[in-house]
Amino acid sequence: xxxxxxxxxxxxxxxxxxxxxxxxxxxxxxxxxxxxxxxxxxxxxxxxxxxxxxxxxxxxxxxxxxxxxxxxxxxxxxxxxxxxxxxxxxxxxxxxxxxxxxxxxxxxxxxxxxx
Amino acid sequence: xxxxxxxxxxxxxxxxxxxxxxxxxxxxxxxxxxxxxxxxxxxxxxxxxxxxxxxxxxxxxxxxxxxxxxxxxxxxxxxxxxxxxxxxxxxxxxxxxxxxxxxxxxxxxx
Numbered sequence: 001x002x003x004x005x006x007x008x009x010x011x012x013x014x015x016x017x018x019x020x021x022x023x024x025x026x027x028x029x030x031x032x033x034x035x036x037x038x039x040x041x042x043x044x045x046x047x048x049x050x051x052x053x054x055x056x057x058x059x060x061x062x063x064x065x066x067x068x069x070x071x072x073x074x075x076x077x078x079x080x081x082x083x084x085x086x087x088x089x090x091x092x093x094x095x096x097x098x099x100x101x102x103x104x105x106x107x108x109x110x111x112x113x114x115x
Numbered sequence: 116x117x118x119x120x121x122x123x124x125x126x127x128x129x130x131x132x133x134x135x136x137x138x139x140x141x142x143x144x145x146x147x148x149x150x151x152x153x154x155x156x157x158x159x160x161x162x163x164x165x166x167x168x169x170x171x172x173x174x175x176x177x178x179x180x181x182x183x184x185x186x187x188x189x190x191x192x193x194x195x196x197x198x199x200x201x202x203x204x205x206x207x208x209x210x211x212x213x214x215x216x217x218x219x220x221x222x223x224x225x
Contacts, residue, residue, distance in 0.1 A: 004158075031211075040123065042203050042215030043159065056211070091158055097211075101147050101166065104205075104213060106158035 002026065004107035006092050012113045013082055020078045021110045025094030031102065032075050034067055035091040037109070043091055049075060050097060082114045118142055121204055121216030130225050134191040138204035138216045141185065145206040145214075148180050150189045153201045153218065162202075163189060194223045 005024040013019050025032045031050050035043035046065065047057045051072035064082075069075040079086055089109040095102035121138045128134055136150075147166055151159035163178040165171045165187075171178045177190040187206070191198055201218040 006158075033213075040217065042119075042121075042205075042217050044215075045212065048211065093158075101207075102211075103149070103161060103164055105161060106151075108158045109156075111156065 004092055004094050004105055006090075006107035006110050008110055009108065010111045010113075012115065014115050015084060016081055018078065018080045019082060019112065020076055021090055021092075021112075023075045023077070023092030023094075023107060025074070025092070026105060029094035029096045029105075030072070031095045031097045032069055033093040033095070033104065034075070034077050035093065035106075037089045037091055038087075043106075046077075079112075082112075084114050087112055087114045118214040119204060119206060119216045122219055123217050125220040125222060127222045127224060128194055130194060130196060130223055132194050132223075134189075134194050134198070134221060134223075136189040136191075136202050136204075136219050136221070138187050138206075139185055140187070140206055140214070142206075142208065142214075143182075143185065144208035146209070147207045148178070148187050149205040149213075150176075150178055151203040151205060151215075153203060155200075159203055194221075196223045196225050199223050 007022045033048040034046040037043045049069040064080045067077045091109045093104040093106045150163040152162045153159045168182045175192045179188040203218045204216040207213045
């Protein structure tokens, strides 16, 4: 049973650089979510896809953030012109939305440090 | 007011103790309630899932939901050092939004 996979696990970058993270969901899942988590806080919703369609974006998601899910499989989250405030754990979760209420399954996350 | 309130702890208990973790919420539309366990530098792991009010038991873990009080609990019996982690409550209604608590840090001392 393959779970949600995220790559890389850790990313250190300098302020102003662009970074891209990848998420591979559980294969039979049709929804994919991106969350951000800082120390001592719960996951904060960023955006989600159903299949290849991006259905919702958080108001907190600035225009420096963009996410894609081509062909409804893996997803990428790109942050342009990173700022120190972007330092956080970026979590991907997938779920099956269908006949019963969905349950989120998370990956191990990508820890981003912006210097 | 936050949608979900959770005491951050930290909570420290001796091995074998019964642990009680709690969350309160304000949105009466929430129907689905979850508990996640998160080890340091790892993603949250789904532990318990309940629908509406009542109890659900799974091994040493019991989840309780009291919708009238907007209060949910997770009990851990015979706690083990391997239970040391942060426990997050989460809830949702009929929409797709999941609302998380801030997490309670638990340490079980051998």
